[in-house]
Amino acid sequence: MGKTIAEKILSEKAGKDVIPGEIIVAKVDLALVQDGTGPLTVEVFDKFGFKDVKPDKAILFIDHAAPSPRKELSNAHNILRNFAKRTRAIVSDVGEGVSHQIMAEKYVKPGDLLVGADSHTCTGGGLGAFSTGMGSTDLALAFGLGKVWLKVPETFLFELKGKLPEGVYSKDIILHIIGTIGADGATYKAMEFTGEVLEQLSQEARLTISNMAVEAGAKAGLIPTDEITKAYLKENGREEDFKEIKADPDAKYEKVFTIDVSNLEPVVSFPHTVDNTRKISEAKGVKIDQVFIGTCTNGRIEDLRIAASILKGRRKHPDIRLIIVPASRTVYKKALDEGLFDIFIDAGAAIMAPGCGPCVGVHEGVLGDNEKVLSTQNRNFLGRMGNPKGEIYLASPATAAASAITGEITDPRDYLQ
């Protein structure tokens, strides 16, 4: 019987033919934790009496509160640094950036099983890896035993058809999908994407789609690999990591959704759930206090280029703060070399060190009471950005940049040359 991408990768990692619904034990290739979840992983790892990490790579990312804004977190960071000194685990420290971006640049390979104590680990699905988020204890076991228990998910197929209009991006596609199927529309399932639209999306744009699979409740967001994947790996100096990953033609899907993107408008998620989406024509005019461009969703070089193309020669509205956080050191350096920082600085932006930035509500742009932020991040839950009296709106980097100029939610197509 034909297999979906999820079933293919999990069969290989379990060493047998798996079927949806089955509980399996699977070999882990890559495992990650971050500064919010990692200290608990270390505590549990030590309780088990494990001595060293088993996966090919176990990586501890200091990205959520980096650099540390307070002593408790500085101490938490040191738990991770000390763990790396006594094991094969690697630390990705302050200034390196967000785990999911660095995994995409340096580590995750098509066909891998990547588990991470961070819900947006699903980003790796954009490179054809079965990549999923779980808890700190799971990661302690993945570190110590080199394997995890998994329930094999059924797969929902999303066929993306048509031609993506100008001013509309992969962020708009995935917000549209989540708005359509709901924030629990794919709970426990693997989402797999296919169709002619993928050819119109760069590897970076694809990562944005996989990144948000969890916002529909999914376990993974899988995209087949192709020449675009290969070119991305080559650009990052690891062409040899390429492997063709695709579903069998006779694979069985629990549901198939066909999405025509040809008439899609920019999309905005309103507070306080990601599926509360509106078209830009029904969203524009909402006054905002802050714009944030960055994160594992939309803090890549392509995102910053799009934002810069809109902000070039313009200034942010005087009543708002514009915060820009490149997702990784590599993105940061590219943006600097390409002159994007000049554009951002002249536009009145505050550019912060690579990392998660204000997305997690710890630092670098916590909202005041009754304030509204338009962000390129993936999540707008009540209290997410540090204040339950604030409101979070989600959109693409283009919509964010255009809105920074006017001080209200704005259609980016008004600013395209």
Next chain:
Amino acid sequence: MILKGKVWKFGDDISTDHIAPGRYFHLRTNLPELAKHVLEDAREDFASKVEKGDIIVAGRNFGLGSSREHAPRIIKLAGVAAIIAKSFARIFYRNAVNIGLPLIEIKEADEIDEGDVLEIDLANGIVKNTTKGKEYKFVPMPKFMLDVINEGGIENYISKYGDYKI
């Protein structure tokens, strides 16, 4: 295992940010302190009033959002014996199994009210509302997950068996 307790009601889409808000990120290495804020952004009085053995009953997609295992851990630490919801988010469900906090999905969660007393039979898949005299059936967890719950979590399970027994 039979669990008996009184109900706290919550609505749909209770996220990990409601349960363990990001502004207490620095307390993640101090679970007893973090537990004082459990579910604070959904119900401010919950942490101070919840009693050992109480049961949470909620709507759709309970626990959506982050992978923070601290969320189910502080719910358990606060004394909650089980959570019943119309549905659960995946990572929260997995984390709860791993730490030995039973979760039950029943569609009729709306029929249960705050303060009702429930009896839950995990192995046989029965929830009895002794206040209202009603009974609901649910599909018990697969054997592996039930074994983990019965051991009180995967830490005890792995300590006992040395590996996953699947």
